[in-house]
Amino acid sequence: MKSAAITLTRQGVDLCRRIEGAFPGTVVYVPDKYDALAPRHWRRFDGKLAPLVAEIFGQYEAHIFVMATGIVVRMIAPYVADKRYDPAIVVIDVTGRFAVSLCSGHLGGANQLARELGAALGAIPVVTTGTDVNDTLAPDLLAKELGAEIENWDALKTVSAALVDGEQVGVYADSCVPLPDLGRFAAKNVWQVGSPAELTDCRAGIVISHWTNLRLPQSVPVVIIRPKTLVVGIGCDRGVTVEEIETGIDHVFTSHHLARASIRNLATYVLKKDEEGLLEFARRHRLPLEWYEAAAINRIEDLIPNPSDVVYKFTGVLGVAEPVALLSAHATRLLVEKVKCGRLTLAVAVTTAMGAHE
Secondary structure, eight states: OOEEEEEHHHHHHHHHHHHHHSSTTTTTEEEGGGTTOOOTSEEESSSSSHHHHHGGGGGGGGEEEOOOOOHHHHHHHHTTTTTOOEEEEEEOTTOOOOOEEEEEOOOHHHHHHHHHHHHHHEEEEEEOHHHHTTOOOOOOHHHHTOOOESSGGHHHHHHHHHHTOOOEEEEEEESOOOOOOOGGGGGTTTESSSSGGGGSSSSSEEEEESOOOOOOOTTEEEEEEEEOEEEEOOOOOTOOOOOHHHHHHHHHHHHTTTTTGGEEEEOOOOOOOOOOHHHHHHHHHHEEEEEEHHHHHHHHHGOOSSSSSSHHHHSSSSEEEEEEEHHHHHOSOEEEEEEEEEEEEEEEEOOSTOOOOO
């Protein structure tokens, strides 16, 4: 993580040397009055913490404050807003005795950072997150490990409370999702179920799926996690617009009951490498876009379910949307065969290599 360490005291200067040694690349901020004690590459400030925090809070993924916890709470209070986006906040006392995970323990990584700082400095990591101290499953941490997105954050608190209370919580995942071993949580009444219907017997549930038409029990609170399991292959006419792509993908995903949040990446033919509408769509949605050469596409001609002689005549390949989706997903069959949407052709394949792309 891009991290900053901030101190206000002479003892803190010594501790920040150790932090920087253990975590190279950490940017250290030190008051001007300790200029003679601090390495030249450290950043100086006038000793007023509030303006410094206001300036740098959003610039780093993690902040390590070497000072009292109360000071830090008052300084960051105006800026913490949402654990989905807040940076990790860890506080270390000036003697290096404790490393306290104060904010963004799971998604921000503060709990893990506190443990790593504890190991490096000989400090006691202080982690108070309920699921951690009870050694049970944390839905938000599971989503982070899978590179997935939580769809309904409003249910997270209820499901997490059930986990902390040791109530029965079922986990359902699509077969393509490589779940971590849940066996160690069995004693905490957490287990994997074979279908969403089985969640009826639980007090809460976690569902990891790219399907939007699963029949979930209405009486059980369920956190829905969208894994990055889908690759969208795109063929298009020259000059296709962002709006056309938006409409086409909405149509395909709605009609086939798929979650757009589960799109891992887009793929197309190399001739579309400069197609501005496609490039802009990928930028807007922060989706990687892969291109494939004719040789790679034609090598898998036996896997293309709907080859086109017309496409071959004009492009030199037997298809675009279907083969590039298969290639990018490292799949041998499609979840959705090509669909013509105006000036677009779309196909969808499933991958188990979630979060990874070439």
